[in-house]
Amino acid sequence: MGTTGIAAINPKFLESMAGKTPFLKRMFTVFISQEPKRLEAIRDALETRDVEKLRHLAHALKGGAATMGVERVRDCCLLLENASKASDMDAARTHLRDLETEMRRAYAFMFNYLAEH
Template sequence: MDKHEVIDSKFLDSMAGKQPFLKRMFTVFISQEPKRIQEIKDALGSQDVERLRHLAHALKGGAATMGAGRIRDCCLLLERASKAKDMNAAQSHLSELELEMRHAYAFMFNYLAEH
């Protein structure tokens, strides 16, 4: 995966011919993940490191499944910070995650509009 790709081009290539399924995946991600991001913010705000770790881990898996490597990497860093109980690092990683999520949403909305 190119470090500049929002969604891995190899993943997209592997989904050729499966556009209805990919569109459903993107639609579910767009509709459900903002809630998880808010839950991550809430867990960070309340210093609930276990919930934060769990939420970051779950989002990491979903992102990896969809070829969203930059989101996966942010979640891994957030998960590690929560395990270390380093809330300053977690806050920094959350900011980066939110930026990457915006990029992913834009990519997915564009994909859905074009296909």
């Protein structure tokens, strides 16, 4: 599934945040500062085949991404969570690669937003 043309952040979410720029900037700043650590923990859990930890971390990131309107990240987390429930490490590896790509897109969007506001 290609992501060309699909927004890193849901435009409806951004619309709902109109007039709340300071709050949105704080949310983006926290996401940028916290989530790379969680992504690293997800990589480690996959490497050590700790399916329970992997499921828990993917679930937690899914919730954070959903709150932020980062829907492609949320979708990747759901797939990763399901793969970990099924103990399908090959699928989990594929979903992690997709998740890393979507996280980079989300970070880029957030950094640009912070630079412009």
